[in-house]
Amino acid sequence: xxxxxxxxxxxxxxxxxxxxxxxxxxxxxxxxxxxxxxxxxxxxxxxxxxxxxxxxxxxxxxxxxxxxxxxxxxxxxxxxxxxxxxxxxxxxxxxxxxxxxxxxxxxxxxxxxxxxxxxxxxxxxxxxxxxxxxxxxxxxxxxxxxxxxxxxxxxxxxxxxxxxxxxxxxxxxxxxxxxxxxxxxxxxxxxxxxxxxxxxxxxxxxxxxxxxxxxxxxxxxxxxxxxxxxxxxxxxxxxxxxxxxxxxxxxxxxxx
Amino acid sequence: xxxxxxxxxxxxxxxxxxxxxxxxxxxxxxxxxxxxxxxxxxxxxxxxxxxxxxxxxxxxxxxxxxxxxxxxxxxxxxxxxxxxxxxxxxxxxxxxxxxxxxxxxxxxxxxxxxxxxxxxxxxxxxxxxxxxxxxxxxxxxxxxxxxxxxxxxxxxxxxxxxxxxxxxxxxxxxxxxxxxxxxxxxxxxxxxxxxxxxxxxxxxxxxxxxxxxxxxxxxxxxxxxxxxxxxxxxxxxxxxxxxxxxxxxxxxxx
Numbered sequence: 001x002x003x004x005x006x007x008x009x010x011x012x013x014x015x016x017x018x019x020x021x022x023x024x025x026x027x028x029x030x031x032x033x034x035x036x037x038x039x040x041x042x043x044x045x046x047x048x049x050x051x052x053x054x055x056x057x058x059x060x061x062x063x064x065x066x067x068x069x070x071x072x073x074x075x076x077x078x079x080x081x082x083x084x085x086x087x088x089x090x091x092x093x094x095x096x097x098x099x100x101x102x103x104x105x106x107x108x109x110x111x112x113x114x115x116x117x118x119x120x121x122x123x124x125x126x127x128x129x130x131x132x133x134x135x136x137x138x139x140x141x142x143x144x145x146x147x148x149x150x151x152x153x154x155x156x157x158x159x160x161x162x163x164x165x166x167x168x169x170x171x172x173x174x175x176x177x178x179x180x181x182x183x184x185x186x187x188x189x190x191x192x193x194x195x196x197x198x199x200x201x202x203x204x205x206x207x208x209x210x211x212x213x214x215x216x217x218x219x220x221x222x223x224x225x226x227x228x229x230x231x232x233x234x235x236x237x238x239x240x241x242x243x244x245x246x247x248x249x250x251x252x253x254x255x256x
Numbered sequence: 257x258x259x260x261x262x263x264x265x266x267x268x269x270x271x272x273x274x275x276x277x278x279x280x281x282x283x284x285x286x287x288x289x290x291x292x293x294x295x296x297x298x299x300x301x302x303x304x305x306x307x308x309x310x311x312x313x314x315x316x317x318x319x320x321x322x323x324x325x326x327x328x329x330x331x332x333x334x335x336x337x338x339x340x341x342x343x344x345x346x347x348x349x350x351x352x353x354x355x356x357x358x359x360x361x362x363x364x365x366x367x368x369x370x371x372x373x374x375x376x377x378x379x380x381x382x383x384x385x386x387x388x389x390x391x392x393x394x395x396x397x398x399x400x401x402x403x404x405x406x407x408x409x410x411x412x413x414x415x416x417x418x419x420x421x422x423x424x425x426x427x428x429x430x431x432x433x434x435x436x437x438x439x440x441x442x443x444x445x446x447x448x449x450x451x452x453x454x455x456x457x458x459x460x461x462x463x464x465x466x467x468x469x470x471x472x473x474x475x476x477x478x479x480x481x482x483x484x485x486x487x488x489x490x491x492x493x494x495x496x497x498x499x500x501x502x503x504x505x506x507x508x509x510x
Binding site for chain 2: 095
């Protein structure tokens with residue numbers, strides 16, 4: 001009880017300074033007050049998550065080398081037909097540290113992600129910055145935005161201060177679909193968790209199916225990471241990195 | 257960069273850092289207070305081990321059963337890895353004689369240290385369960401196991417109240433341990449039959465451990481003795497398992 005309320009205090013305290021400014025400011029009057037682009041929670045959570053995600057991918061790779069085959073259903077092993085057999089060298093000696101690092105990083109990812117999601121719900125971060133306007137979700141608007149992006153049309157300063165519909169839909173899927181799927185399929189593989197909630201592996205079609213989905217969603221997240229980093233590079237590396245580090249955008253013309 | 261900006265940033269970081277530090281400190285104290293730290297809780301990875309072990313012990317406090325399956329789901333192909341034939345000479349001679357020489361000794365913090373033959377274990381009420389063996393490598397297979405619940409053997413020898421771990425030694429030199437929650441669990445078996453037949457040698461004959469809520473490597477093969485203790489300190493490096501010394505978690509409920 002006591003620890004729970006302490007948690008809330010921290011979340012509110014972290015949100016407080018920028019709560020007043022985050023509001024609708026970026027959309028209406030970008031740059032007028034040089035508003036902080038990302039709140040402290042978002043910035044800290046972003047970099048902790050980056051480290052945890054990299055550790056998860058590396059350690060997940062180490063675990064995968066012990067059995068680079070995927071199956072559908074409950075069971076599967078050498079000697080039973082595989083759904084996919086990856087052309088990777090079999091290595092049975094890397095899963096000890098691999099598992100220890102994987103589960104340490106998973107705890108960090110889940111705890112950090114929970115703080116981020118709770119604080120984002122309270123502060124309106126998701127509602128303001130992630131939820132697309134109703135008009136934007138129309139197929140025409142999405143295609144229009146997609147063709148703009150593909151033709152590298154330069155963004156106005158106003159546009160660059162807010163997320164466009166493609167970014168919004170991507171971030172919503174990453175935060176509310178892909179990461180939760182990773183966590184649930186990961187938990188589905190635990191013989192202890194499946195004893196508590198047998199439905200968890202069952203909804204994915206069994207233990208091995210959960211493992212397979214875990215692997216495919218990993219690939220989607222890696223694709224997201226590559227596109228995300230490429231976009232940051234194309235949009236101007238420091239103009240995008242600085243807001244995520246110090247919370248301040250780089251102002252054009254006026255210098256830094 | 258204005259001074260209010262840096263001060264605000266300093267304050268928020270300080271609040272966040274102290275909250276995180278006190279939360280993890282409180283969590284560590286609570287874990288120790290309720291005995292929720294695993295023997296391999298040291299080091300950086302020990303943080304993850306402790307979080308997982310403590311969380312699972314709370315989640316599993318009502319001792320739910322691991323998933324059980326139907327007979328038609330039993331895997332035709334059930335791999336046997338690591339030791340598939342112990343090198344011990346007397347063990348090999350015993351195979352021919354149907355393990356008539358084999359004994360399971362049970363000692364440590366028990367009222368009546370005892371020795372059980374295979375026939376004696378088979379005289380106890382048995383349990384049969386069809387469960388999934390999940391290997392840490394990534395493969396899994398379903399098999400049917402029959403054996404005496406470890407709890408019946410522990411009751412027969414009389415466990416002293418300060419007991420905290422049950423250690424197992426194997427013919428091939430491997431050793432590991434369980435906490436009392438898993439030791440008393442109804443699905444934890446000293447299994448002597450697999451898929452309706454005597455346990456085959458590659459799968460750990462004459463008797464292997466089944467711990468269904470943990471990964472395959474906790475299900476020791478070729479059992480030879482059981483020792484009940486109140487501490488993991490005197491075993492190897494004190495991490496509770498030979499596997500833990502090679503980097504594999506002592507608690508493998510994942």
